[in-house]
Amino acid sequence: MKKRKEQKELSTIMTRRMLMLGAGQGVLGALLVGRLYQLQIAQSEGYRRLSDNNQFDRRLVLAPRGRILDRKGRLLAGNSEVFELRMLPSRISNHQAWLKRVSRLITLKPENIETILEKIAEQPKFLEVTVKSNLTQRELSRLAVLSPVLEGASFQKSYKRIYPQGWMTAHVTGYVSPVNKRDIDGEPDLRYLPETRIGRTGIEHNMEPDLRGLFGFERVEVNARGKPVRVLRDQQANPGEDAYLSLDAKAQFFATDRLRRGRWQAVPVQMPEVQEALLKNKELRAHVSMGDDLVLKDEKGRLIPPESGSVVVMDIETGEIKVMVSTPSFDPNLFSNRLSVRDWQRMNEHPRTPLLNRAISGLYPPGSTFKMVVLAAALEAGVISQKTRIDCSGAFEFGGQNFHCWLERGHGLVNAEQSIERSCDVYFYQIALKTGINRIHDMARRLGLGDVSALGLISEKEGIIPNRDWKLEKRGVVWTPGETVVAGIGQGFVLTTPLQLALMTARIANGRSAITPSLVTQQSPERSPERRTEKRTEKSAVFPPLDVSPDIIRFLHKSMRKVMAGGLGTARKHDIEQGMAGKTGTVQVKRITKEQREKGIIDNIDRPWKERDHALFVAFAPYEKPRYAISVIVEHGGSGSSAAAPIARDIMDFMLKSDGISA
Amino acid sequence: MLGILQLLYRLPWLLLISAAALVVIGTLALYSASEGAWSPWAERQMLRAAIGTMLLIVVAMMPTPWLHRLSYWGLAVAVLILIALPFVGTGTGATRWIELGPFNFQPSEPAKLAVIIGLARYLSGQTPEQVQSLISYLPVMLMLGVPFGLVLIQPDLGTSFMLLMGGLAVVFAAGVPRRFLVTGALAAAAAAPILWSQLYDYQKARIMTFLNPEADVLGAGYQITQSKIALGSGGLFGKGFLQGSQSQLNYLPEKQTDFVFTMIGEEFGFVGNLTVLLIYFAILASVALTGLRCQHRFGRLVCMGISFMLFLYIFVNVGMVTGLLPVVGAPLPLISYGGTAMLTVFLALGVVVNIALHTKMQDSDFY
Structure with missing residues (x-):
């Protein structure tokens, strides 16, 4: 009985204590609510001011982007200082009205206002929004007068990316464009630096981390009473590093102009006849690019757009690229600030793809320029000797199929050297078959084809150098000997870029080292010429050996020299005084059917542009002491000997004369 | 069928709905803390909540006597892990975590719960005479003192005191005579200076900072100052x-963990903070009522202890971010980012639900 009573008593005590604890919690809870009331309601105004202070006192300072300079220190990409107007949405009650008001002082298109309002809607209100970058002096002074009453406005010094050489070097420098949502996802800090520009292509993209530099910032610490206590961090903006390229802007200009003119007569666009033709001829209008200052007149008197194509010139000792041209091109300045939709469409939908850097992303069958590879592979394999002769009757029958030589009547008895000199297709059909595709593949890879280079540029293409495994893997079927025959003249599956062809030629010219191309030099612009020569040979020594017998290399040199200097050489009219060794190539774009062949092939010039042959030419010079290798491609330009070789000749001559090298 | 309906009827719905609401609020807060992104915090928090829910269901469905039986084992395991921690744990400056693959496990969190349940079992087994006798409190001192000491030397001042307070609340509720309470309080007051001399410098600094926050703008005082600015400007x-500029511009430190309440305050103001506190009140009240309704002493003490433990989490966290208490690093239950604390709270709620489903049991049923 007593026990029960005690139990009950204990239970009462417990309940009482639990209630006491509950009450204690209630009191403390009320204390918290009171504290929140004090902070968030009673003293809220003061804290709001402090919070605003925090926002304003954190100022990010943009770093100027590093410049891009050519080998002589000529400016390819730089910055110009501009002022921009920004607004702080959280300080402005009616954004639309505010923008309307500002648009009376500065030029602000309705669609710009639209974009700004969208931007305000999609990000936190405490982040500043750029209203207009690149304010004119007039706009700046007008705004300055009004700024005391223009709540939420601020001015910021900023930089605009400029490309003084414009479209001449656009594919090498690439372009920058404003930060977009994808960039911010990858790098959240960028949202505080809306005026940052990011490299999208070319060197701007490739060297983005070095070029961009590091923003600085200042932050002022305030105490609870709003008084600045100290500067918490004050970090200087760290300008981006300059990039020095091996490119020679002067040679680049010459090469670009030379390529664009092709073998035709140039007519300035201002001429009345051109203006008239542009109005009438829709196709011509579509193919002429923005900013084109000339058109061409072909041999039949028709007005045609400037030639499209690519030129690459490389130093055969160092691999440094001196010229990298791709036409048509575009104006990279257009991208620096927000690109208009119309400009973008025009560039993107242009039939001649001005945004494509043909030098690294354009894929072309190498055609007869591939014959050095096949010949080297055949000699190395020992399936022929330098003396082997083959009888060319104008066609080679294999597997029930007729493979034609470009010379319909045939070359007759041809030896190895003559096969290059005259570019006999039948000779190569046969030795390719004997050598086999795998050995040809191996030689091509050693000479630099079929892989991306060490340049590291975005969108560089690998090209295709096929072999048995490749076909089985990519197409799911076995390789057939007929395909080896076609590969023997650089057609069929084989695809290369102009850069690769220049590299191939450079490695043949060098003969000892497997040089790799480069565009960025570590050193600032070159000093004395002596030092440079020293450096060139030094650099050549660091590349791995080429691993092709000197005998074969010497034979290739001799054969390529015959192309320019032999009595029947395909480019015999286009040698230079310093002596050049080269190889022509003419690539069929459209298959010639049997009926067409019987009816007689239509002249290249009379076919629609898109169906004309590509003209190719590769060369190195001077022959005795090679210095530069060049590759030229004229898209749908006709034959390699008539369309590409003269261009290469003039550019090579220019390069050597600039270096003070003459015969 | 009837059984299920009965079960549904007896479930503490207020508790469960409130807990769910807090998880939703917490996930949204973490989404905001990562500047509007599910990764890295919000998505992992949701995953943990899902695991926690499963844990809750398992514990809630257990027969209550199992809980009773497992309680000493739980405490023993917790103490063993705390002893092993210095040898297997990681942490910068202090050894507080065990790395388990991708997870960091902080054993002092479940230890709090283990102490409460262990003490509840021991004290609920005492006869009224034993309750009055000093000798029966010796095991209590061991059960409370050992884990407290182990956490204190990690060193983790905040957690060890919360563990101590939680346990003392159970002892208090169990009906310890008033004379012992007074003696204990006097002893603690006498020991305080000794403890102070044993504190690490940073611990002393934190307490000093709390007493005078403006003296140390860059350290803990900076955190509190920014936290108050964020709350106040809300x-x-x-x-x-x-849209919280303090949080989004990273003025607010630790906004995903200890200062998440501040972030909610900056973005949703007094109203938002009050809503969160009201939901907590609903949970605490629900747990306490479960305890009061319960007819066995074990259940009553467990509920009492858990409600006090949750209260301590909330009070210490909110007190800290509003500048009422020193910065000791206490999570906000079910909201702030942290796996161990969240799973511990789910485990505790599972225990409460279990007890709520069996309030009619008697103490004698456990033996």
Whole structure:
């Protein structure tokens, strides 16, 4: 009985204590609510001011982007200082009205206002929004007068990316464009630096981390009473590093102009006849690019757009690229600030793809320029000797199929050297078959084809150098000997870029080292010429050996020299005084059917542009002491000997004369 | 069928709905803390909540005597892990975590719960005479003192004191005579200076900072100052979701963990903070009522202890971010980012639900 009573008593005590604890919690809870009331309601105004202070006192300072300079220190990409107007949405009650008001002082298109309002809607209100970058002096002074009453406005010094050489070097420098949502996802800090520009292509993209530099910032610490206590961090903006390229802007200009003119007569666009033709001829209008200052007149008197194509010139000792041209091109300045939709469409939908850097992303069958590879592979394999002769009757029958030589009547008895000199297709059909595709593949890879280079540029293409495994893997079927025959003249599956062809030629010219191309030099612009020569040979020594017998290399040199200097050489009219060794190539774009062949092939010039042959030419010079290798491609330009070789000749001559090298 | 309906009827719905609401609020807050992104915090928090829910269901469905039986084992395991921690754990400056693959496990969190349940079992087994006798409190001192000491030397001042307070609340509720309470309080007051001399410098600094925050703008005082600015500038209704400049511009430190309440305050204002506190009140009240309704002493003490433990989490966290208490690093239950604390709270709620389903049991049923 007593026990029960005690139990009950204990239970009462417990309940009482639990209630006491509950009450204690209630009191403390009320204390918290009171504290929140004090902070968030009673003293809220003061804290709001402090919070605003925090926002304003954190100022990010943009770093100027590093410049891009050519080998002589000529400016390819730089910055110009501009002022921009920004607004702080959280300080402005009616954004639309505010923008309307500002648009009376500065030029602000309705669609710009639209974009700004969208931007305000999609990000936190405490982040500043750029209203207009690149304010004119007039706009700046007008705004300055009004700024005391223009709540939420601020001015910021900023930089605009400029490309003084414009479209001449656009594919090498690439372009920058404003930060977009994808960039911010990858790098959240960028949202505080809306005026940052990011490299999208070319060197701007490739060297983005070095070029961009590091923003600085200042932050002022305030105490609870709003008084600045100290500067918490004050970090200087760290300008981006300059990039020095091996490119020679002067040679680049010459090469670009030379390529664009092709073998035709140039007519300035201002001429009345051109203006008239542009109005009438829709196709011509579509193919002429923005900013084109000339058109061409072909041999039949028709007005045609400037030639499209690519030129690459490389130093055969160092691999440094001196010229990298791709036409048509575009104006990279257009991208620096927000690109208009119309400009973008025009560039993107242009039939001649001005945004494509043909030098690294354009894929072309190498055609007869591939014959050095096949010949080297055949000699190395020992399936022929330098003396082997083959009888060319104008066609080679294999597997029930007729493979034609470009010379319909045939070359007759041809030896190895003559096969290059005259570019006999039948000779190569046969030795390719004997050598086999795998050995040809191996030689091509050693000479630099079929892989991306060490340049590291975005969108560089690998090209295709096929072999048995490749076909089985990519197409799911076995390789057939007929395909080896076609590969023997650089057609069929084989695809290369102009850069690769220049590299191939450079490695043949060098003969000892497997040089790799480069565009960025570590050193600032070159000093004395002596030092440079020293450096060139030094650099050549660091590349791995080429691993092709000197005998074969010497034979290739001799054969390529015959192309320019032999009595029947395909480019015999286009040698230079310093002596050049080269190889022509003419690539069929459209298959010639049997009926067409019987009816007689239509002249290249009379076919629609898109169906004309590509003209190719590769060369190195001077022959005795090679210095530069060049590759030229004229898209749908006709034959390699008539369309590409003269261009290469003039550019090579220019390069050597600039270096003070003459015969 | 009837059984299920009965079960559904007896479930503490207020508790469960409130807990779910807090998880939702917490996930949204973490989404905002990562500047409007599910990774890295919000998505992992949701995953943990899902695991926690499963844990809750398992514990809630257990027969209550199992809980009773497992309680000493739980405490023993917790103590063993705390002893092993210095040898297997990681942490910068202090050894507080065990790395388990991708997870960091902080054993002092479940230890709090283990101490409460262990003490509840021991004290609920005492006869009224034993309750009055000093000798029966010796095991209590061991059960409370050992884990407290182990956490204190990690060193983790805040957690060890919360563990101590939680346990003492159970002892208090169990009806310890008033004379012991007074003696204990006097002893603690006498020991305080000794303890102070044993504190690490940073611990002393934190307490000093708390007493005078403006003296140390860059350290802990900076955190509190920024936290108060964020809360205060939130005002009545806040700056809006994802619009908190203090949090989004990273003035607010640890906004995903200890200072998440501040972020909610900046973006949703006094109203938002009050809503969160009211939901907590609903949970605490629900746990306490479960305890009061329960007819066995074990259940009553467990509920009492858990409600006090949850209260301590909330009070210490909110007190800290509003500048009422020193910065000791206490999570906000079910909201702040942290796996161990969240799973511990789910485990505790599972225990409460279990007890709520069996309030009619008697103490004698356990033996």
